[in-house]
Amino acid sequence: MSEEFYREMAQSIIDGDSDRAVELAKKSLAMQIHPLDAISKGFVVGVNCVGEQFGRGEAFLPELVMAGEAMKAAVATLEPELKKLGSARQIKGRVVLATVEGDIHEIGKTLVGTMLSASGFEVHDLGVDAPADKIIGKALEVNADIIGLSALLTTTMVRQREVIQELDKEGLRPRIKVLVGGAPITRDWFEKIKADGYSEDAIGAVKAAEQLVAKD
Amino acid sequence: MAKNIKAISNPKLKLEILTPEEVKKIHAATLWIIEKVGVRFPSKRALDIWEASGAAVDREKNIVRAKPGLIEEALQKCPPAYLLAARDPGQDLPLDGNHVYLGTDGCGVGVIDIQTGQKRTSCLNDVRDIARVADATEEVAFHWVPVSAQDAPAHTRGLYEVKTIWENSTKHVQTESIYTAHEANAAIEMATLLVGGKDKLRQRPVLSLMQCTAPPLSHDGGSLDAALIAAEHGIPTGFMTMAACMTTGPATLAGNLAIGNAEVIAGTALLQLAYPGAPVFYAAAQTASDLRTGAYTGGGPEDFLFGAATNLLADYYNIPLSMGSFATGAKEPNWQAGLENSLSTFMASVVMSDMLLGCGFLHGSRIWSYAEMMLDCEIFSIIHKMMGGILVDEETLALDTIAAVGPGGHFLAQKHTRSHMRELFAPQFMDRRPYSEWESKKDDARDWASAKARKTLAEHQPEPLDLKISAEMAKIIKSAEQKEKKL
DSSP states (O other): OHHHHHHHHHHHHHTTOHHHHHHHHHHHHHTTOOHHHIIIIIIHHHHHHHHHHHHTTOSOHHHHHHHHHHHHHHHHHHHHHHHHTTOOOOOSEEEEEEEBTTOOOOHHHHHHHHHHHHTTEEEEEOOSSBOHHHHHHHHHHTTOSEEEEEOOSTTTTHHHHHHHHHHHHTTOTTTSEEEEESTTOOHHHHHHTTOSEEOSSHHHHHHHHHHHHHTO | OOOOOOOBOSOOOOOOOSOHHHHHHHHHHHHHIIIIIOEEOOOHHHHHHHHHTTOEEETTTTEEEOOHHHHHHHHTTSOSOEEEOOSSGGGOEEESSSOBEEEEOOOBSEEEOTTTOOEEEOOHHHHHHHHHHHHHOSSEEEEOOOBOOTTSOGGGHHHHHHHHHHHHOSSEEEESSOOSHHHHHHHHHHHHHHHTSHHHHHHSOOEEEEEEOOSSSBOOHHHHHHHHHHHHTTOOEEEEEOOEETTTBOSSHHHHHHHHHHHHHHHHHHHHHHSTTOOEEEEEOOEEOOTTTOOOOSOSHHHHHHHHHHHHHHHHTTOOEEEEOOOOSOSSSSHHHHHHHHHHHHHHHHTTOSEEEEETEETTTTEEOHHHHHHHHHHHHHHHHHHTOOOOSHHHHTHHHHHHHOTTOOSTTOHHHHHHGGGSOOOSSOOOSOHHHHHHHOOOHHHHHHHHHHHHHHHOOOOOOOHHHHHHHHHHHHHHHHHHHHO
């Protein structure tokens, strides 16, 4: 019975079917399956499967994003029960994510957030036009391992450096690592502002984040 | 100085990419989107104008929903033709539907250094050098700010950029990198200085402004304020959509055209509601995101189709179009660059898009290459030649000459040949040498293009800008800097 049930859970993620994933998560609670089992034996198997297909060039980005969204929905359904049981999902790290002050470009940053949470990070997305103090305040509040900063404009990418300088001033690095991204961000810029990681796309951002937490 | 500007006009080629019914369907879909879904206008000034015009305004979310009648009526006030003026009146560009002009692209962050061949971060001197080379090139009719002057202060960078281009070229400047009210005001002050008065600026707009939308269905607040200021002063202004299939727009091409159209015409209608009759243009560079990374691609069959289809939309509203062409995703001037830039530019030209952007870029408008710029100019020249089509008359049928040569002769020594041979295309960068000559040198178009750019930069002396005007412009920038500091 439960083998088949876990397979259905994985399939809902592979299909990118958030409604179905939530339905199965609720059902698993009613069946008194431990939420950690539902995640690790069911839903995560689906995420990994899509990830592998993507790696082989068989799946495309929307499939990866939909699987990520379905995973997020399933985990959110299971979270209250997890808390009640006093257990926590194992996470790879905590990330505070934002588009810097003065910049309203959202889509790349949101995509990075989805990819990070699908691959096991806890993501706190502050949205766009976020000032440095708000970003750093949130990072301290949630005890973040990584701050991810997005910028699309050459006039706003300087804000990435401001956040890094502020963190340095407060002595918060290397405890908090800084990951930068956005269309104008190059390796030169990443080196110049002494960030800890950078990526040109969302898939690369996950790899960079994994490397940053592995260094600890 | 290249006084002569090469523009495509009186085309013989035609392409029907959408039927009139299909264009109407896209227009109807666009009106539905604006009325039912709405477009975000995060600017108090813009929202006030919309509200006063009777649109439904959600102040909390900054979303405007407008009835079709309001949009259509506003669009009817757009002037169908006007002039992009240049410092040198001989280089003025009438936007009249019968000209295709090429501009440089923008706004990149890197440059392949013309001397070392190495990639580096862009600076103000690059803006200067690119402007000088573009000034000398007859294919380039107008400038965009090609790269970001990253060594200039962020808050006034856009002003340093336009000043530098004016100082180094007599051609029209269209900037895409001024997107705040304070910079727009200062830039207009500078343009006013250049033509000698506010009224003259209306007749001779030596500056035009292009604002990017923030797809899907959003505008940027600073861009809206800057566009409204420009429209108020009769500075030609356009909104550009870069809606990308699958990320910022639907995966389907028709849906992507409709969503981008909604962004552009809603912005354009706003300008007409505020300043009826203000010169406006449609701007677009739609694309399809890469299936694997979601990245902006800067080329591919979808881009080529968008390149041709968008002018039908702009024509439907009877306003000029500034269309993204060239701008390959390739990392160096290679097979991909040649393929993408030729097809995108052909498709945008064959439908007579008024302005083409923009030559000179690699990696999807991020890295400037002088070699690519020269190669792109040659692509434009080839298309310019093709658009002339084939002329069939007594002279071109050449029957007398054919009879004179007869079977078995040759045409090399004929007067008819001599009088028409210069109509044939003489390429600068195509390799038609004997194989052995190539074998001994192993050089190619990229080397020749780089050499030509280096030579142009070393030798070309643009007509200088009056030093007094330059100094006054510097003062305007300083004062804008100080105002910004006080805020």
